Amino acid sequence: MAMDLITTNTSSGAASSDFTSSIDSTYKLYIFKFYDVNPATDATRFSFQGSIDGGSNYNVTITSSTFKAYHTESDSAAALAYDVETDQAQGTGYQDIQGDIGNASDESGAGELFLFNPSNTTYIKHFYSTVQAYDSAPQSRQTFAAGYFNTTSAIDAISFKMLSGNMDAVIKMYGVG
Amino acid sequence: MPLGAHKATLFGAAGVSTGDVVLLGSSTVSDSSGVTFSGLMTSTYGEYIFKLYNIHADTNTAEFGFQCNATDTADFDDLLITSTHFDADHREDGAGGSLQYNTGKDQAQGTAFQTITSENDSTSDSSAAGELHIFNPASTTYVKHFYSRMSTVTLLGGNANPLHYDSFCAGYFNDTTAIDDIQFKAAAGTFDGTIKMWGVK
Numbered sequence: 001m002a003m004d005l006i007t008t009n010t011s012s013g014a015a016s017s018d019f020t021s022s023i024d025s026t027y028k029l030y031i032f033k034f035y036d037v038n039p040a041t042d043a044t045r046f047s048f049q050g051s052i053d054g055g056s057n058y059n060v061t062i063t064s065s066t067f068k069a070y071h072t073e074s075d076s077a078a079a080l081a082y083d084v085e086t087d088q089a090q091g092t093g094y095q096d097i098q099g100d101i102g103n104a105s106d107e108s109g110a111g112e113l114f115l116f117n118p119s120n121t122t123y124i125k126h127f128y129s130t131v132q133a134y135d136s137a138p139q140s141r142q143t144f145a146a147g148y149f150n151t152t153s154a155i156d157a158i159s160f161k162m163l164s165g166n167m168d169a170v171i172k173m174y175g176v177g
Numbered sequence: 178m179p180l181g182a183h184k185a186t187l188f189g190a191a192g193v194s195t196g197d198v199v200l201l202g203s204s205t206v207s208d209s210s211g212v213t214f215s216g217l218m219t220s221t222y223g224e225y226i227f228k229l230y231n232i233h234a235d236t237n238t239a240e241f242g243f244q245c246n247a248t249d250t251a252d253f254d255d256l257l258i259t260s261t262h263f264d265a266d267h268r269e270d271g272a273g274g275s276l277q278y279n280t281g282k283d284q285a286q287g288t289a290f291q292t293i294t295s296e297n298d299s300t301s302d303s304s305a306a307g308e309l310h311i312f313n314p315a316s317t318t319y320v321k322h323f324y325s326r327m328s329t330v331t332l333l334g335g336n337a338n339p340l341h342y343d344s345f346c347a348g349y350f351n352d353t354t355a356i357d358d359i360q361f362k363a364a365a366g367t368f369d370g371t372i373k374m375w376g377v378k
Contacts, residue, residue: 002196005378033377035223035312036319069261069278069347075285080263080278106353110312110322132312132322132347140259142324142347170223170313174197 016161020055025119027175035110041165042103043136047094055157064147072139098131109133118155197378211362220315222376232305234297236366242290247354260348270338295342305329314356
């Protein structure tokens, strides 16, 4: 079983990074890997959403959970906590997968998102992500998000963007199996 | 990524590719003071994954960790790390069962080896296994991010029932110089184990 690189999006000052082709029944699992995610706006969130119409609309219903571990460079705070601000309960907004990434020249985020069997038309579609970032505190923050697109329509496009402003990012989409 | 995602390549030789994940190195050691992969992290790949198997400490309480070198250093002792560490634990007899942040295993601009397991022990069948991801270590613009997940079994704590830990560590090397070397070792004494290094195209 191999993991095949399908598409690489390298963005600079972009409002979003969209994958609008090649998400189909060819693979049961799609993995998005991203690094050098640097927002133009300080302390903003990195997020994604799916589409069932080829990328015309990114507003699929999501129920999700998120939690995080963080630790400041000054050692003044460290904790593991559920994040009620970034989960969704049948929401249609972009799903936050990392919060408060800093916009300084060396600050960034990196991680991966797994999307399972998006072309299935019987079941809902599950996802989970792990993202590590240098955030604006400054601190290290690892965020875990998981949930499902509450639709039996095929998901055929995925969009990544910051909650506010543009971003630089390298995002790669792989297919597995 | 799950093991099944590239299970076939796990048994391949260095340089063998299955899809876009390439095995770059493999080291199986016994009574080793450290495993080093030198110069293998370059701009060729945007992500490197290390898979760790049968990590067995020869000294009780010796946690397992790693540190890197930037291209201008060689001693695994000066890259600043800020990190988080938390784990879930549960004993074989059903005792315990908790989730906690570990303030003793994280770093705040520290230069020590980063602990990625919880307590290892030297009982003959005790070991740890898991994986470590490092993203874009060749970047000269950004800090370098990493995260790991390790499963460990230990008999420590004066309890006859083995204790399992599921440990999560993440952080960044606070340096914009490219990173090219990595070393794994136990906090004390030697260890046995197999470590494989992969590049993701």
